[in-house]
Amino acid sequence: MDRRLSLLEDLVKSLSSRDPVHGWEHIERVRRLCRYIASRYGGDVDLEILDLAALLHDVGRFVGDGGHHSELSAEFAEKILRILGYGEDKISRVVSAITSHSYSYGREPETIEGKILSDADKIDAMGAVGVARTFMLGGLWGRGIDETLKHFEEKLLKLYGRLYLEVSREIARDRFEFLEKFYKQIRGELGVEV
Numbered sequence: 001m002d003r004r005l006s007l008l009e010d011l012v013k014s015l016s017s018r019d020p021v022h023g024w025e026h027i028e029r030v031r032r033l034c035r036y037i038a039s040r041y042g043g044d045v046d047l048e049i050l051d052l053a054a055l056l057h058d059v060g061r062f063v064g065d066g067g068h069h070s071e072l073s074a075e076f077a078e079k080i081l082r083i084l085g086y087g088e089d090k091i092s093r094v095v096s097a098i099t100s101h102s103y104s105y106g107r108e109p110e111t112i113e114g115k116i117l118s119d120a121d122k123i124d125a126m127g128a129v130g131v132a133r134t135f136m137l138g139g140l141w142g143r144g145i146d147e148t149l150k151h152f153e154e155k156l157l158k159l160y161g162r163l164y165l166e167v168s169r170e171i172a173r174d175r176f177e178f179l180e181k182f183y184k185q186i187r188g189e190l191g192v193e194v
Contacts, residue, residue, distance in 0.1 A: 004084045005051075011080070012055055015062040021137045022058045026124060030054050033120035033171075040167045043112060049090060050113045052081065053097035057117060070107070074099040109164065119168035122159045127175030130156060131182055145190065152183050 016023035031054040038045040060072025074095045081091045097114040100107040101121055109115045125133065134156065138148030160176040163169050 004086070005055075007084065008052070008055055008080070012059055015059060019061060021133050021140065022061050026133070027055060027058060029124050029129070030057065030117070030120045033123055034116050037116045037120055037165065037168055037171065040171070041112070041116070041165065042167075045112055045116065046093070049093045049097065050116055052077070052086075052090075052094045053101070053113060053117050054120065056080075056094070057098050057101050057121065068102070070099050070102045115164040116168075119163050119165055119172075122163060123168065123172045123175060125156055125159055126172055126179050128178060130175065130179060145186070149183070149186065152179075157183065 012027060013024050016027060031051060034050050034054045035047070038047060038050060056077040057073055058069060059076050060067075060069040060074070063076050064072030077098055078091055078095050081094060086094075093111060093113065096111055097109065097117045100109040100114045101118045109118050124130065134151055135148055138144075138151070156179060160169065160172055163172060
């Protein structure tokens, strides 16, 4: 393994250790999803850029204060990659993918690596893992079930329609169907018709 990548992994593990929702486990799942989507995509994908972007995509949640995590993550990535001696073109492409990975930030990905990263991050918010993460976040924020379910309505149930690649939709289909089924089931149990 590249020494620089090993150093980055150790740094991100350390920074993300106190965030059970967006921390190291999430980052590793997103990295695996990125590799899987890229392998099924069939086109030209720079795997090093994709992996660096996936590794650093949420680091702004741990180092930044004030501002959107995509922008904070991109700023951190630019600085640390430059310190580690990555080339300016590579840094620029990693920063572009990170900045555009979150649809809530409102910037569309311009590269295939950005689209794959965005899709992988969305897919990790679906399925059983997505449900678990959502309720973990609700608990951390002191939210009850009803308030936590608003996150499903405002974000999670819209994610599938915002995936960029057909291969991502194929990968996410079962997860999204589970998400919809879970939402209907819990709403029914709470006495709310859906």
